Amino acid sequence: MVEPVTVPPVAAPKESRRLPTDRVRLGVLGAGNIADLNVSGYLDHPQCDVVAVCDVDPELAVAAARRWGVASAYADLDELMADDEVDAVEVLTPTHLHHAHVLAALRAGKHVSVQKPVTNTVAEARELERVASDAGLVLRVSECFRHYPPLERARELVDNGAIGRLTGVRIKTVVGLTDSDFQAGLRPEGYGWRLDHRSPGGHLFDDMVHKYAMALWLPGLDVVSVQAVVRRRDFFYEPCAALFEYNDPEVLGVMDVHYAPKMWLRSRYYGADEVFELQGEEGVLWVTRATGEMLAVPPVVVYQGRDNVCRTITERSVEADWGEGFRRSSAHFVDSLLGGTVPAMTPDEAIRVLQLCFAVYQASTTRLPVDPRTISDPVTADGWPGGDQLQQDPAVTVA
Numbered sequence: 001m002v003e004p005v006t007v008p009p010v011a012a013p014k015e016s017r018r019l020p021t022d023r024v025r026l027g028v029l030g031a032g033n034i035a036d037l038n039v040s041g042y043l044d045h046p047q048c049d050v051v052a053v054c055d056v057d058p059e060l061a062v063a064a065a066r067r068w069g070v071a072s073a074y075a076d077l078d079e080l081m082a083d084d085e086v087d088a089v090e091v092l093t094p095t096h097l098h099h100a101h102v103l104a105a106l107r108a109g110k111h112v113s114v115q116k117p118v119t120n121t122v123a124e125a126r127e128l129e130r131v132a133s134d135a136g137l138v139l140r141v142s143e144c145f146r147h148y149p150p151l152e153r154a155r156e157l158v159d160n161g162a163i164g165r166l167t168g169v170r171i172k173t174v175v176g177l178t179d180s181d182f183q184a185g186l187r188p189e190g191y192g193w194r195l196d197h198r199s200p201g202g203h204l205f206d207d208m209v210h211k212y213a214m215a216l217w218l219p220g221l222d223v224v225s226v227q228a229v230v231r232r233r234d235f236f237y238e239p240c241a242a243l244f245e246y247n248d249p250e251v252l253g254v255m256d257v258h259y260a261p262k263m264w265l266r267s268r269y270y271g272a273d274e275v276f277e278l279q280g281e282e283g284v285l286w287v288t289r290a291t292g293e294m295l296a297v298p299p300v301v302v303y304q305g306r307d308n309v310c311r312t313i314t315e316r317s318v319e320a321d322w323g324e325g326f327r328r329s330s331a332h333f334v335d336s337l338l339g340g341t342v343p344a345m346t347p348d349e350a351i352r353v354l355q356l357c358f359a360v361y362q363a364s365t366t367r368l369p370v371d372p373r374t375i376s377d378p379v380t381a382d383g384w385p386g387g388d389q390l391q392q393d394p395a396v397t398v399a
Ligand SMILES: NC(=O)c1ccc[n+]([C@@H]2O[C@H](COP(=O)([O-])OP(=O)(O)OC[C@H]3O[C@@H](n4cnc5c(N)ncnc54)[C@H](O)[C@@H]3O)[C@@H](O)[C@H]2O)c1
Pocket: 029, 030, 031, 032, 033, 034, 035, 054, 055, 056, 057, 060, 075, 076, 077, 092, 093, 094, 095, 097, 115, 116, 117, 143, 144, 187, 189, 190, 191, 206, 398, 399
């Protein structure tokens, strides 16, 4: 006799992610320090209408609405969520509020783009991923480094074999001083939530999520083990040296972060800069800048040493303005909604970024290797929050 077979129920097909129109009507939640850089890519997109802005500070909401030519300015999140003219929401509120705000937007049936870091914990991010998926709505994390042209070019060159088989990833960040108009124009109120219990860590959380994202995306691999030493400096800086083992044992990664409080550097934005170095079996590739413009050299440089021939290729024409990453990230979200494609970063990628970030803290605290994939409980930087010294540094550099 044949045993009856239990057939699992077929999940109801998810709604199409593609918007049934040829335009995206966008609402912006949060009109603080980073809002203009984010929104410029939406304002410039020929198929996007920024129709509403909401900030608990009504003056900020009204001023942003004027600057951007937007019809509706709200001071209450519920009003934005109830606005039927809004198809998608760009969440630009403080990170500790992302979980509640993204949830509210998804529950209101809006597609969502949220600024990095996705949330303060892995569990919160997983919940958002599940809710979006169940509702058939798009949730993506806006990661400007992912759309920064020199880094896109680097990934393309590596994928096309410019340096042979990849063996090493090195990412260096230095925070120093700058006198850019952008930095001078930042509202100090935008720092408070980064410096206390509302954040699980300091600079290694708030800014370094960008570099963790690149440590995963540039090689297209997963990190399976982290060793790290994290120090504490004034303000919220956390000098760090970390070592990554990837799921390809031929590839090793190194990440170091330095604080140079007396070093000036050229920047149109924050007083920080990065160098990315990708080592291959036949060459080396450098992306020589990102946030700042410290080095007066081309943004992408490739050294090839093949078959006894050595040559250096410089890519001078790649757009190297860091702000371009924001504009392209915003345009990418609109294009994805209209084209029905999955936008970067997916919640799953953002969760792996969070896990890598927390693995660095945990490895430093325990001085033991940590597999980031095991991290699901909340992790806080050792000794965080620091107390008075967090408030003291006048050279505010928060990315
Ligand atoms: N990609 C990058 O390089 C980059 C740079 C800076 C900031 N960010 C991220 O962008 C987000 C915002 O950062 P910021 O520097 O603009 O912070 P900010 O504090 O300057 O701005 C946040 C804004 O949200 C508003 N807000 C707070 N609660 C609200 C609520 N309930 N409803 C509506 N509005 C509310 C605040 O009034 C404020 O104007 C953070 O997640 C941050 O990590 C990313």
